[in-house]
Amino acid sequence: MQDNILAIKNLKKIYHDKSGETLAIDDLSIDIKDKEIVAFVGPSGCGKSTLLGILAGLEEKSDGQVIFNGRKKLGYMLQTDSLMPWRTILENALIGLEISKTKTKENIDKVNKMLDKYGLHDFKDKYPRNLSGGMRQRVALIRTLATNPNILLLDEPYSALDYQTRLALSNDLYKIIKEEGKTVLIITHDIAEAISMADRIVVLSKRPCKIKKIYDVNLTNKGLPIDNRKAPEFSIYYDKIWRDLDVHL
């Protein structure tokens, strides 16, 4: 298939320590299409983050293949904003360019424009401590976008925020992703967030992490995440996924 940007084949990950080995991911295969938003939901501690860690090159895989088609430029966003308190907002947003040694005037302009566009114009020279949690996450997103990645890996990006801010930011995030035309793999434990944002939802099983089910999300009048929550199919998906996850306390 030509329009696949990323193919994961029989991915396997084993963690080793003195007391033995743990199978974190077992035989996971999935194709990701270009400009698609795929959400991974699963019970906590099932190895979701490991999956992104492997894709981001932070962890070694034990077996299987990860094949990128065409340009491979990843942007990885962590659970916390990880803004450095000793850098101004602009400096924080530029760190990716510094690392990749592409801090050209053109690229700096681009970051400046993004900061202006997403309401951070007056905060460029401020330090992270002067910003609210939601604004800080927006800076983190711009920092991720600065190096112009085509695939975004989002690891529960808003889990540290309160509910209202999350809703607003999901909306923001969605708009930005669509405007910039990115492929997104997002990990979340929030089923509603997954349904409202994603084109496809991958439900993962408990450890070892396997694909339990994949849903194509078809909502009537699909639009922004906040509106998608009102779609009639929303609760049906929610119910199905909830059953798949099989949560026991």
Next chain:
Amino acid sequence: MSTYSLEHVKFLKKIKLRKYLIYITQLSIIVFLFLIWELLARLNIINTFLFSSPSSIISTLKVLISANNLVGHILVTLYEILISCLLSFGLGFIIATILWSNDFLAKVFDPYLTILNSLPKVALGPLIIIWVGASTNSIIVMSLMISLFITIINLYTFFSNTNQSYITLLKSMKATKKDIYTKVILQANIKNIINTIKVNVSMNLIGVIMGELLVSKAGLGYLIMYGSQVFNINLVITSVVILAVISSILYYIINYFEKKYEEK
């Protein structure tokens, strides 16, 4: 300023007043102690031959300055402190950086550092004199022995305890180890580095005086040693007082830079 409410103005006044009160109390304690000391000496309740007195400290100071080149002695001690600080902090910084960048070496040298740090360095005094010779070098080596290992251990601990999320972030951007070191480790630990300098300076002060007590021809440690040998308690106590002043001046110099950094 005038936009503040009356309550806020009162609040600010209260904070200021409290600050002055603390200063005044601090000053009164030392003045009071010296007055009592002087009084006890004048009334012959304590033996000034053994315990000296503030007035004899002052007269000793005058004699030291005019006849015995006190400034020279102070400069010798300060010079030795400066050299040992630069050496131990520089070496400590380099070694801590190497250990941070190489986990294997860090694990290997961990027990050695612990042993070297906890070893009472005075025990090495005679050896150092024999090996290095009875010179200023011995004093600096002594000082290094006392300050270097704790500096390495402190810096290494700070470096390796740096918030992991910044490092993960940079690694996901394919940063090199050097990037991580210069852009995260050093930046995140500036306050800790200043604190390490504080510990380092006071350790070197101890080390230099210890060295001067063992072997020296000049310096405040020499004055203390000489004073005790000829049973001139005035000289010993005067030198100790000068040392206390020097160490607090050094402390406030570093504090000044720390405050400067925090304001930034």
